[in-house]
Amino acid sequence: MITRIEQQISDRLRRGLGRLVRTVKSYNGELDDLPASIHTLPAVWVTYGGSRIDTPSAGQRRYQDQAEFVVMCATRSLRSEQSLRQGGVDWREIGSNDLIYAVRRLLDGQRLGLADSRGLMPKAVRPIVKNTLVQAATLSVVAVEYTLRFDSCPLDNDRYPERTDDPAHPDYLFTKYQGELSEPWPWFEVMDGLIFDPASGANVPLELDLRKDKA
Structure with missing residues (x-):
């Protein structure tokens, strides 16, 4: 289920963002080696951040998972901190503000085909990397955090x-x-x-x- 949701988030962003970004993919440790990732920016990386599971009341045979997914919006600028946030004169200079808006516009409330889901609920937007200089470019990575609730059913006893x-x-x-x-x-x-x-x-x-x- 988790893999399916992560893939559906990535697929929707890949289709919806178009040329806003160069890369949409599952997170693979890019934050640990930003110089190697700089030529793939602007980029969006998607990852699973863990779950909280609510125990059902007596007589119910299902659990409610509250899974957290994080969408990281990575941008760069060769100009200034302002252009890093707001974008530059050239249409290819995507600002982090626009990318965050686009991600939320595409994902907020989306149920991703899960009939028992309340949809992706935005939880927080927070900076991970702020104005870091890498190879003469200023980098920014902002995390958009979501919670997605869905039901899971256990196996019958001894089955x-x-x-x-x-x-x-x-x-x-x-x-x-x-x-x-x-x-x-x-x-x-x-x-x-x-x-x-x-x-x-x-x-x-x-x-x-x-x-x-x-x-």
Whole structure:
């Protein structure tokens, strides 16, 4: 789920930002080596920042994950601190203010295909790298932090995931890496009982058979 969300954030930004940036990708330690990344700026890097998980109340069989995602907006300028924030005369000199606005405009409230999600909720905007000089250019990296809430359901007690050959299914990794699997539950096919009238005491038998091939 986390990988899917991170990829969907990156894909939406890649499609929406267009030529505002040179690079949109998952974060891969670029902050540790800014000189090596300077020629890829302006850039947006996306990463997962951890989750808080709320325990369900009694009788509920689901948890609510509050996952944090961070979108880092990296810009550079050869001119001044002002142009670093506001952009330069040339259209290719993207200011950090415009890039932050564009990221939020594209992501705020987006549910990313999750039916049980409240959407990406902006949490904070904070500088990570501020006016740092690298190879005659001034660099800025600002983090836009989001929280995304979604439900997760545990396995039944003593059950293992079921086999699936669909690579898009979250449990596919258990099949791929040969973890122990449980057989699927049998289909609901037969039910019998009584429809009872408490006032008169009358009852009518109920028989339901959904099997395709009846004996």
